Amino acid sequence: MSIYQKNKLFVKNIYKSFDEILVVDNVSIELKENEFVSLLGPSGSGKSTIFNIISGLVKPDEGEVLIEDVDFTGKSGRVSYMYQKDLLLSWKKIIDNVALPLVIKGIKKKEAREMVKKYFEIFGLEGFEYKYPFQLSGGMRQRAALMRTYMFSEDIILLDEPFGGLDAITKGRMQSWLLDVLKTLNASILFITHDIDEAIFLSDRIYILSERPAQIKAEIKVDIPRPRNNDIVTTSRFNEIKKNIMEML
């Protein structure tokens, strides 16, 4: 990772309160091109609110959201957003679910199908194009959801605990798979999790968030070289970082 990476996303000093309860307290986040950054913090610490602000669904009380130096505060439709739930439309086949963002942008269904077809191999969903979501396993559904997210915006992707609903074994597999897929896609990723191991395993940098109201307690660089595999979990560097984080939380 070079220091000359372009700045993709800059969240500048945002504040937000709901019913006079402060939820987000002066949070600033930077995301560079091709970078994987995690927001790590306890559940209910306002991480999802930060994502809602970045995606433009919620307006911050103060602060700005800059995407490639353009002000996108309170404007939706720029970054893609994936939730813990797969939120696939049960009445649409996988290919149409994945093509949904393109259809929303006004592309014809048939054309949209053609455009997404080639990505099924990358996302490991070949042969499932014309299945309904209920015919897929949980891990596959998450992959389809991620694919749909990628189809919307390929450069900045917000992932809100995407593997939170999966069992430990599937989760581990999905993490390795995600690292693998990211090698072929040029995406900058902001990732929410409350799982320390997951954050270290996946990220280039980690922002540690406090309990509500969410503040940035620390920013940690994960200097474990890529490509990473499951073995790094037992290395001393991994455990050093983990210990460091646990002391802060």
Added chain:
Amino acid sequence: MKKLESTGSKINRRRSLKRIGDGIIPTAFLIILILIWYIIVENGIVERFMLPSPIDVITTLYEILPEIRLHLIVTLAQALYGFVLAIIFSIVLAILMDNIGILKRALYPLLVISQTIPILVLAPLFAMWFGFGMLPKIIVVALVCFFPIIVSLLEGFDSVDRDLLNLMKSMGASRLKIFTLVKFPASMINFFTGLKVAATYCIMAAFIGEWMGGKAGLGLYMMRAKKSMGIDRVFAVVLLVVILSMLLFKLVSILQKHLMPWSNEE
């Protein structure tokens, strides 16, 4: 993939076994009830002119079938017209109410009130206002069928996952796109629930509408039979109404299966 299919077929087999069980139990119970009815009448415990035996009812139905063909067609036509009218009207109104908050708050209580007025009071009023033709009966049917459809549709619109709507918004989808791509299809399952309830009501509603007079219809025929003490014919017509209602219910279920292939496994 293969593994997935084999567990799938196992589940299907278990399901079909369960389905057979689901069919046998109510059928057996119904047969027992009819048998008891048969024994009571055949042994003279209840007089025949008070309660015809099940066999009498079936033979009477067979005998009067050519005679009531026209009545049957009229009732069926009124029921279907009313049903379709109710579907169209409730879809339009549900969409309006869902999009215009003030309209929903204003109309919802009125909808509930409209259902508390006994239809037997309204039917003669409609006959006074709209004459003795098909129109007042169609209105009665539409009024009865309208409520279950619109309530289930509104509930469907309300129960769409908030995160899903937010996701659509974050993708920059317009209100119209959110509605056509997500809200309406997501409510299909509720819509069909309402349709099924309405389907079982609509023949009966036309039947009641006909009691207020007219030129033809099963309800009219039954009133005449009642007046001439033809209790076996009354029963035969009631049986016919039950059969028609069940057929209509089945028709809606089949339609649902074909239009919503994704819901079969859920």
